[in-house]
Amino acid sequence: MRERNWAPASIDLSVRIYTWLLAAYPERFRTEYGPHMAQVFRDVCRRESLRGGLPGVATLWARTSLDLVRTSVEEHIDRGIDMNRENFVRWSGWALMAGAVLFAAGLIIGSFDSNWSDPIGGFDAFYEVSQIVGIVLGQILF
């Protein structure tokens, strides 16, 4: 079992990072389900670590990251339905400004990025990271 010495540490670190990333969800959802999501993630992490070792945990992270981005956006949209007029106007303004900044940043990065036409491309990753940062910032601001 010597080769598995890294496992508990990698599981603890993964759970700590995942718990931190839960900030991407709306506060109400996070308060209600966050601890249970972290517990389920810990259980799956343990299982994948036993089954597939470090590559198994890495694959789990790839899957979980996509799930986190998609469902956090869904939960924010869900919450948006209950938004009052004042909040809607305020959110629209911020969203418009954030969109303009990201669009400009995309153009600037595109003009310097020599791999612009590369299918692996850095822009997709930039876009996804911007989305997560935007959601987290939105949580802090509002």
Add this chain to the structure above:
Amino acid sequence: MLEAEQGRESFLPLTPAVFHILLALADGEKHGYVIMQEVEEMTEGKVQMGPGTLYGSIKRMLAAGLIEESDDRPDPTLDDERRRYYRLAALGRKVLRQETERMAELMALARRKHVWSGVG
């Protein structure tokens, strides 16, 4: 009676996540991780839900009255008492039955249309 029937049909077709969660709960109450494991086993790994999909679906299913939280807490010596257990509500069972009937009708239609003939 007809209104209730129409109300149930408004849930159909179910999303894959909701359908599989209802199916996992069909034979008894379970907590999140066991639901996730059972869905993976039932589908031979084809459906793998992340925690966000699982609890997002659970939230909506609770609000719609398809499932309910179980008040019975397990023996703390056997399981973590902080876990939440879920079970099918009466409406959830009816909706699950209607969805499987809808699927069976589709299968029958596909058979009549010889969809599988000549497919190796």
